[in-house]
Amino acid sequence: MSKRGKKTIITKILEDAPQRYLNIDPLNCSIKQFEQLIPDTVPQVVKEDIAHYFNYLRNNRSRESLNLWEKVSGCTDSPNSWKVEGYRPIFSFLYYDRITDGLFLALLLNRIEPISDEKIQTMTIEEFNRQCRLTIISFKPEIDEIDLKILKTLSNEPSLVIQELTEKIGHSYAAVYRHLQKLKAKMGLRILTRINWTKLGIQPLFLITKDKTNFDYFTDFRRYLDGQATFLWGKAYHLRYYFVTETARTELLKKYQEVSKKKKTFLELLKLTSAPMIGWTFDFFNQSEQRWEIDFIQTYRYLSSSKKQKVSVKELFHEDYPPKEAYSLTPLETKIIDDLVGKYNLTQKELAEHLGMHAQNLSTIKLKLLDDNIIYPRFEMRNFLPIGCVLWCSSSNQKIFETFIPLLQKLPFSNISPVRNYREPKKLQLLSFLFLDDILYRNLVVFLMKLLREKQIEDFQLGVNVESYFGMAKVANILPKS
Numbered sequence: 001m002s003k004r005g006k007k008t009i010i011t012k013i014l015e016d017a018p019q020r021y022l023n024i025d026p027l028n029c030s031i032k033q034f035e036q037l038i039p040d041t042v043p044q045v046v047k048e049d050i051a052h053y054f055n056y057l058r059n060n061r062s063r064e065s066l067n068l069w070e071k072v073s074g075c076t077d078s079p080n081s082w083k084v085e086g087y088r089p090i091f092s093f094l095y096y097d098r099i100t101d102g103l104f105l106a107l108l109l110n111r112i113e114p115i116s117d118e119k120i121q122t123m124t125i126e127e128f129n130r131q132c133r134l135t136i137i138s139f140k141p142e143i144d145e146i147d148l149k150i151l152k153t154l155s156n157e158p159s160l161v162i163q164e165l166t167e168k169i170g171h172s173y174a175a176v177y178r179h180l181q182k183l184k185a186k187m188g189l190r191i192l193t194r195i196n197w198t199k200l201g202i203q204p205l206f207l208i209t210k211d212k213t214n215f216d217y218f219t220d221f222r223r224y225l226d227g228q229a230t231f232l233w234g235k236a237y238h239l240r241y242y243f244v245t246e247t248a249r250t251e252l253l254k255k256y257q258e259v260s261k262k263k264k265t266f267l268e269l270l271k272l273t274s275a276p277m278i279g280w281t282f283d284f285f286n287q288s289e290q291r292w293e294i295d296f297i298q299t300y301r302y303l304s305s306s307k308k309q310k311v312s313v314k315e316l317f318h319e320d321y322p323p324k325e326a327y328s329l330t331p332l333e334t335k336i337i338d339d340l341v342g343k344y345n346l347t348q349k350e351l352a353e354h355l356g357m358h359a360q361n362l363s364t365i366k367l368k369l370l371d372d373n374i375i376y377p378r379f380e381m382r383n384f385l386p387i388g389c390v391l392w393c394s395s396s397n398q399k400i401f402e403t404f405i406p407l408l409q410k411l412p413f414s415n416i417s418p419v420r421n422y423r424e425p426k427k428l429q430l431l432s433f434l435f436l437d438d439i440l441y442r443n444l445v446v447f448l449m450k451l452l453r454e455k456q457i458e459d460f461q462l463g464v465n466v467e468s469y470f471g472m473a474k475v476a477n478i479l480p481k482s
Helices: 003-014 031-037 044-058 063-073 103-108 117-121 125-132 145-156 162-169 173-187 212-224 246-263 296-305 331-342 348-355 359-371 398-408 438-453
Strands: 189-195 203-209 225-233 235-244 267-272 277-280 375-381 387-395 413-421 428-436 459-469
Touching: 031 044, 044 063, 145 162, 145 173, 145 189, 145 277, 145 375, 162 173, 173 189, 189 331, 203 212, 203 246, 203 413, 212 225, 212 235, 212 246, 225 387, 235 246, 235 387, 246 267, 277 375, 296 398, 296 438, 331 348, 331 359, 331 375, 348 359, 359 375, 387 398, 387 438, 398 413, 398 428, 428 438, 438 459
Parallel strands: none
Antiparallel strands: 189 375, 203 235, 203 267, 225 235, 225 459, 267 413, 277 413, 387 428, 387 459, 413 428
16 A cells, blocks of 8 residues: 555544644654653553554554554453453453544643533534543444344343343344344353352442542552553543442551541542442333434433432431341352352353362352352443443532432443542432443533533533443452351
8 A cells, every 4th residue: 555545544533633743753653752742641451442543443453553552451352351360450342443534643742631510511422422522432323123122131131041032022032142242242142150248248449530540559459450540531530440348348448548648648538328220221222323322411301300219318428338148158168259250251160170070069059149149240342332331420419419310220231339438428429331322422511511611510521531441359358268
């Protein structure tokens, strides 16, 4: 291809990039030089990925540059790339043939800034995306009627086997099997085993800071770490998610108070006050248009007038959480749980062999753990929606959350955690993980700004998640040794 042809891809991308990128020579700028142009608000690991992706595009997607990019990012061009050991989640389900040109440049080369309420009301989706540095994955597998039935059914009953699913939705075994395989391959549909930590007397805690080095003070609590994320809203917010025993919680709180006093820095510690509300819903998915259609304002008004739809704020933000009486696991149950969660791709027979026990005995113990609600199956889809977000909002008005939480549950995917801030315990807060598309993202920002303007909420950050690892914790590491 001609030199002019080689320039086409990257030149097109740089047209919408911030001004500082317009003067570079795409063909002669080194990976390191390009990396240095990226703002400091972008995490270093993401900078490296973007710079190598830039190299991949400016070399017209050559195999050599792709190999280099894959080596650095830990990603492959396979739909199962998220299984690779040490993968980087930013690429894990946005592998190269499913990215619109410039996703990372448009999203990450400039900070995502909050937009004024006046300006956003008149913006088109395209203008909003440019302003927020958002672009959307071009690859969107079409959802047909059978797919939608499968997704709706499994999101409510994830433990169903194919035969039961066939009976529920009224289609042949062959058709259901074929559609399931498509959903697994193209959308990352999985049924995972999750742990009900509160049944074990474990308290989830969140640490949020703008300075990642603050986490260095908490290395003694690494065994309790279950997840971490970075989300961008004006600046980069770094989050750590811990599962702690009562003793460890006291120690972590003491360390938090010590660090906060010493550093005088932005560092927030949030404690979960009731079980997270997690789920998928397809109620607002328009199959003919192949997109979600939620009118946030109208839906909020409807929920406000409906007593049945509201949640009890008193129950969500109570202080005696988790319950004092905890389920006591046997060593074998602990090992089984950690293997069920950590090796979800193993069959029952393979897992039994790995544990050195009979499959029937494993099945009996597993059923007991399910019946006691110590573990539970959870429906997940990794590739259906392009924008993973973290919403962090607060309000002293308890009434707002009675309706706002049910509204968030109308989104395609929501993981809503009611929390209290140790610094401001009287202020109620939500920390939510959401999956959205560009239209939902824009409309949610508009709605949140309306609530902010009306002083129903006091603050919010709706950041795009650019780095996340979850499910790292092991029961055996967290629970005290008997």
